[in-house]
Amino acid sequence: NSVLDDLQPDPWDVPKEKRASRCTGVALSVAVAMLESTFSQCSARIMLMVSGPCTVGPGQVVGTELAETIRSHMDLQKGYLNARYSKDALQYYTGLASRAAQAGHPIDIFACSLDQVGLYEMKVLVDRTGGYV
Numbered sequence: 001n002s003v004l005d006d007l008q009p010d011p012w013d014v015p016k017e018k019r020a021s022r023c024t025g026v027a028l029s030v031a032v033a034m035l036e037s038t039f040s041q042c043s044a045r046i047m048l049m050v051s052g053p054c055t056v057g058p059g060q061v062v063g064t065e066l067a068e069t070i071r072s073h074m075d076l077q078k079g080y081l082n083a084r085y086s087k088d089a090l091q092y093y094t095g096l097a098s099r100a101a102q103a104g105h106p107i108d109i110f111a112c113s114l115d116q117v118g119l120y121e122m123k124v125l126v127d128r129t130g131g132y133v
Contacts, residue, residue, distance in 0.1 A: 018064045022052055024118070025059020025092055028107070028125070032096055036103045045131070046100065049110045053118045058092045061085050061118035070116060089121040097128035106131040 014020045031046045053061045053070055062070040062085065071083040100107055108131040111117045119133070126133050 017066050019055050019062070019066060020052060021056045021064060022050075022054050023057045023059075024048070024050060024054035024122075025089070025096075026057045028059070028093075028096055032100050032103070032105070035105050036099060039105075040103045042104070044105050046105060046107045047110065048107065048122075048125075050117045050122075051112050053116060054089070059089050059118075059121070061089050061121055070118075076120065086121055089118065090124065093122050094124050094128075097125045100125070100129045105129065108132045 028046070028048060031048075035044050035046065055062060055064045062068060069082055071080070071086060074080070075082040076086060097107070106129040107125040109119065109122060109126055111119050111133065123133070125131065
């Protein structure tokens with residue numbers, strides 16, 4: 001038996017008019033906290049593999065409703081409504097980056113798309129910790 005044989009469909013279907021609930025910010029906070037408490041100043045790195053935007057909790061960059069479009073570069077420059085989550089998300093990820101950097105842990109981000117995963121907000125994690133995108 002291989003791991004692929006054991007894969008099953010996701011039991012939590014997402015309605016067609018909604019985005020999947022992703023709490024990327026919380027997941028990163030847990031990862032940073034675990035490494036801070038167990039391997040501070042030791043060789044370790046956090047690897048985030050992300051395929052969509054954070055839609056729930058701290059670090060949120062867009063809501064779960066598909067009717068709400070994710071912010072664009074123009075929205076960020078002009079301060080439009082679509083960019084309303086960006087300021088808080090940047091502040092949150094900056095705090096996480098500081099914690100990870102103090103513990104000596106780089107954060108790498110593997111993303112399938114630059115705009116649609118909130119990389120603009122999360123880039124500070126990579127920049128301040130010496131990670132890779």
